Amino acid sequence: MKRPWRGAPAAAPWCFLAPFLALFATFTLYPLAYSVYLALRQSVGPGVDLYVGGDNFARLLRDEVFWGALGRTAYFAAGSILGQLPLALGLALLVNQRRLWLRGLWRTTLFLPVLVGAAFIAVGFRLIFGVQDGVLNQLLGRFGVPALDWLRDPDVVLNTLVLTGVWMFTGFNMVYFLAGLQGIPGELYEAAAIDGAGPWQRFRAVTLPGIWPIAAFLITASTIGSFGLFDLPWVLTDRGGPGRASTTVMVYLYERGFLAGDIGYAAAMGWLVTLVLLIIALVQLRVTRARAD
Amino acid sequence: MRVSRLATYGLLILAGGLSLGPFLWMLSGSFKTQAELMQPGLGRVIPAAPTTANYARLFSQVPFLTYLVNTAFVASVTALLTTLVSALGGYALAKYRFRGQGAVTTLVLGTMLLPGVVLLAPLFRVTLALGLIDSFWGLVLPGAASGFGVLIMRQYLGAVPDALLDSGRLDGAGEGRIFWSIVLPLVRPILSALVIFTFLGAWNAYLWPMIVLRDESNYLLTVAVTNVVAAIHQQEYGVALGGTLVSIAPIIVLFLALQREFIEGLTLGAVKQ
Structure with a gap:
């Protein structure tokens, strides 16, 4: 352990930290504590502000719309991981x-779509998915694929969001994998080749373990x-x-907390979703981890 | 071997086409008349009668230039402030030993992965109480204390040799001067990566600006394109497409000019902690 230079004043680190700590306390720590307070209060209706204990949470547990939104959010998360990572x-690799x-x-x-915000993409893609005969349906039609109502068929819209997310x-994700692939020493492949491993075996024995930490991070x-998905379902669908x-938890939270004004309920929802996410x-x-060992 | 090379390029062309296709379609559509856009079928790549009317309407019927300036301003200030605050905080954690250091580090680490859902409602109340609703500061300040930014900066600044700082002190430079004139220039690449990362996030942010901004003249591009442009031009798709393209063009141009910094900025998350 190195010793600090004697000449550095003891207050110096706190001066450097001051802007961060001031902003962090105001816009992260205090709101975090405040949201516990909010979650325990009833806030809907004119002038209503009462301590209601766990009432918001009890209502949430019975709220079918909330559970539906949670399920759709989980579906989107799973679809995104399964759709994006292998691709x-x-x-x-290519x-x-x-x-x-x-x-x-x-x-x-291939990297270009990453730069564009979801709100912008949603406006453009509304026209691509189209109301009746959008470009995508026309294009798929040439290959004999039947037209889908991408934005209005309740059984399709979630997949429309997953697909847009994949785009x-x-x-x-590719850039992250590329960084991972470049971190695998070439000698490992040579050693595997000398041992007579074919391409598939080399992929399983060298590539996959090499990029696994990146995959875990991306998952x-x-x-x-x-779980923060909002822009796409709000604008696109x-x-x-x-x-x-296509109501996700973030859409429902915004609806209840900001449009209906029930900010206490929204705060409770935030905590419950955080708990689910943590699990x-x-x-x-x-x-x-088990996979990596 | 030839088959696999053929397959490689075939797949790359397919993926590249899917990646670029929507951009090209929007570009072409933004120069089409409403009548041509409404025609069934795939439509032409080059418009039958190219027109700049959509863009003219965009800037005359909607204060689109104002939105462009607002967004550029908010994104720049957010990026510079966040990066500066992160560099200052990261420097304190990387280069000093002090009482309470462990507590601060734990606090930053513990809140870094906090999902946005839990903060949205209380953050709105705090912003409201501080009088920052409908103000650009209400967009800039809440995100400026980034735990992620501080940890990244701590990691990179930790690699700056202590001997450099000590020699600066021997020369009589103050702590602030050492940070500004000796340390920061050494870590310029990571600074630009963090600036780009936060700039892009602020440029593309939608939900928070929609909550904070009230007056239409304060709107950012995301809010304007989705609300104003869409409302006025329900039936004029070309204008909506033009608005989207004008909104994303500055980012694409920046990216083409600063590719390495962009990729670095967007893959900051992969840095081992």
Whole structure:
């Protein structure tokens, strides 16, 4: 352990930390404590502000819309992970090949959707998915695929969101996998080849273990990100519609807390969702750790 | 071997086409008349009668330039402030030993993965109480204390040799001066990566600006494109497409100019803690 230079004044680190701590206390720590207070109060109706204990949570547990939204959010998270990660890994393997012509161009092209905010994408994609005969249906029709009502069929809309998510984030995951692939020493492949391992065996014995930590990170990050999903269902499928078919927890929280003004209920919802997310993350961590060992 | 190379390029062209297709379709559509956009079928890539009318309407019927300036301003201030606050805090944690250091680090780590859902409702009340609703500061300040940013900066600043700081002190430089003139220039790449990361996040943010901003003249592009443009031009798709393209074009241009910094900025999360 190194010793601090005697000349550094003891107050120096606190001066450097001051801006961060002031903002952090105001906009993270205090709201966090305040949301516990809010979650225990009834806040709906004119002038109503009462301590109600666990009433909000009891209502939440009976709220079918909430559980439906939670289920749809989990569906989106699972669909995103299953849709994006294998595709991203495949593309990373393609782009990572030696002697690839125009390597930089491919990477740039595949990365481009990552830059565009979900709200912008949603406006453009509303027209691509189309009301009746959008471009996507026309295009799929050429290959004999029957037209789908991407934005208005309750059985389809969640998949529309997953699909849009795949378009948006596969390039992002690909870049992470690429970094992981480049971290695998070439000697490992050579050693495996000398031992007579074929391409598939090399992939299983060298590549997969090498990128597993990245995959584990991406799974957790996608899950947390998915639980914040708001822009796409709000704009693309019109406020979580049709009906409740694309209402995610964030959409429902916004609806209840901000449009209906029941901020106490929204705070309680925030805590319950955090708890669910924590449990999911711990389970994922267990599974991915076990896999790594 | 030839088959696999053929397959490689075939797959890459397919993936690249899917990736770029929507951009090209929006670009082409934004130069089409409403009548041409409404025609069934795939439509032409090059509009039959190219028109800039959509863009003209965008800037004349909607104060779109104001939204562009608002967004650029908010995103820049957010990026610079967040990065500065993170660098200052990260420096304190990386280069000093002091009482309470462990507590601060634990606090930052413990709240870093906090999901947005839990803070949204109380943060609104706090912002309201501070009088920051409908103010750009209500967008900039809540995110400026980024636990993630502090941890990233702590990690990179930890690699700056102590001997450099000590020699600065021997030369009589104050602690602030050492930080500003010796340390910061050494970590410029990570600073630009963090600036880009936060800039992009602020440019694309939608829910929080929608909650905080009330007056239409304060809107950011995300809110404007989804609300104003969509409301006025329900039946004028070309204008909506033009608005979307104008909103994303600055980011794409920045990206093409600063590719390495962008990729670095967006993969900051993978850095081992």
